[in-house]
Amino acid sequence: MIKAGKTLNVFFPNMIHISCLTHMIQRLAEKVREMYPNVNTLVSNLKKVFLKALQRVDVYKEIMPSVPLPPEPVLTRWGTWIKAANFCADHFDNLKIILQKLEDKNVFAPITSVDVERSFSTYKSILTEKRTSMTSENIEKYIIVHCFKNY
Helix, strand or coil: CHHHHHHHCCCCCCCCCCCCHHHHHHHHHHHHHHHCHHHHHHHHHHHHHHCCCHHHHHHHHHHCCCCCCCCCCCCCCCCHHHHHHHHHHHCHHHHHHHHHHHHHHCCCCCCCCHHHHHHHHHHHHHCCCCCCCCCHHHHHHHHHHHHHHCC
């Protein structure tokens, strides 16, 4: 942007480059995220804890019934990480209680399972509308061949 402004300055000598305020705020947020890696880890892990986990969400709503779930930070969307970090700061004590309760209840199953997702993807390719009949023995062979093909 600055380079283009310098080029245009030849034709418009009175032109002044003014940075976009939102862009500056986003760059500041990125710098804050870099400076505080522990906060960044908290924000990203908190997103993972409640994602696709109804038991965990129930525990959350039990302790904080009037508070919506934590915002999901998306690094490509400006301001979402700051909102999530502010949410963590505002509700830190309650979030700590929730995470301790989840740990006591052993609700911490693996957050994501690549193997399960890969299996569903394989099953989806097997169970298409075009396939009218297939024995369980053939399905087993198909899965074995398909799994080895991907590795």
